[in-house]
Amino acid sequence: MKVQKVTVDSEKCQGHNRCYAMAPGMFKVDELGYATPRGDGVLKTPQDVELANRAVENCPERAIDIVEDEG
């Protein structure tokens, strides 16, 4: 089954922390401020998808993507 997943490109992320603030619970940041999805990044509910979209729209580095993945 296809699932939607949120990803962070660590090459692009500069630790603006916007995703962390805009989509509480979806990302975690390390002690230097760089973000990664919490857990496997799979978007389970429509709310998840909406939050992930907000993170995408607010990341100044364009580091966040929503991708299709084989579940």
Next chain:
Amino acid sequence: MAEPVGNWTADYDIFSPEYVKDPFPIWDEIRGKCPIAHTERWGGSFMPTRYEDLFNIARDIENFSSRNVLVADVMPQPGEELEEEPEMVETYNVGAPPITSDPPVHTWARKLLLKPFSVTEVAEYEQETRELCNELIDAFIDKGRADGAVDYAQQIPPRVIASMLGIPKDMTATFTEWVRGFLELGLTNPQLRQESARNIFMFMNDQIQERKAKPGDDLITRLLAEKVEGEPVPESHVLGTCFLLLVAGIDTTWSSIGSAVWHLAQHPEDRKRLIEQPELMPNAIEELLRAYSPVTMARYVAQDTEYAGCPIPEGSKVLMNFPAANRDPKVFEDPDKVILDRAKNPHIAFGVGIHRCAGSNLARMEMKVSIEELLKRIPNFKLENPDVVTWAGGQVRGPRIMPIVWGS
């Protein structure tokens, strides 16, 4: 008095009174006409104003170096003659890492700062900042008027940074004077600028010597204890970084707080909203940062290059007009309107790419706390007279005189 500007795309002047007071229509004009404006004034520079262009140039660190981040530059360059004692020349040449560094130095220099300025570590200063804001408000609340810039916004960042560095807080007024002398008034006054830089370097150098003799529980001590590839960080590097922390942490944040106060003083509906829905505050701060971004950094062109068909020769300066990018209608719907809960806001007030402002979490915390406390204690303030408000121009924009009134 400089010649008035007739053609903003080919002859802009970031210090002209018109630009300082209200740059927004000027940016719109430039943005609509040409991707990169140019001027011969103040030593010459290029200036992109479109979001996409700023995004691309900020990330092209090979062509656009950060070794020089101020546009009307009067600091001595490495190798340049300077009538000073030799040790001072050396001091000047340490720069202000990591803002003035390119990789590879930039990479480790930045790392040193990211942790102390992370969200979690910055949160440790929140309570103290709240108390400080309240003390400032206590001093003027009964008077029914205050200068929102001088008595409030300007007082906050120097004290917070002093606390982080373990420096006496009664140095605040002196710091403010030095930093303005370097970054603001000094941009067009080489002598003042040089003197101010010298004062900051000398002061910080003394602080470093003191910490070496008697380590404390502060950022200077911590930087001195850091290692890079097994070696202690050179003392000159710590000095440059301390210089940066003072210079970059004061004028910029105070300008942002001031602009936020200026906006709220004129928008009772936004004040009301923030009082009724305090959970909006983090987004509101991002929106105020977008609409009134204070900082325009510069880049130094490292080799002959071309951008969007515009040739840019080696040695040129490029003014990174992040504030103009943040008003680009291609990216932000209704860009001149402050929408506190704007959903799509990828603003680049803190820059973009590897030089993303390392102090952004601190700046956000200070903005949030200072606006929250002001609204709590004085929910109804307005400008006493909009016409007397003055703005600092150049590379850091914010109100400098801004009387506000409340009560009756």
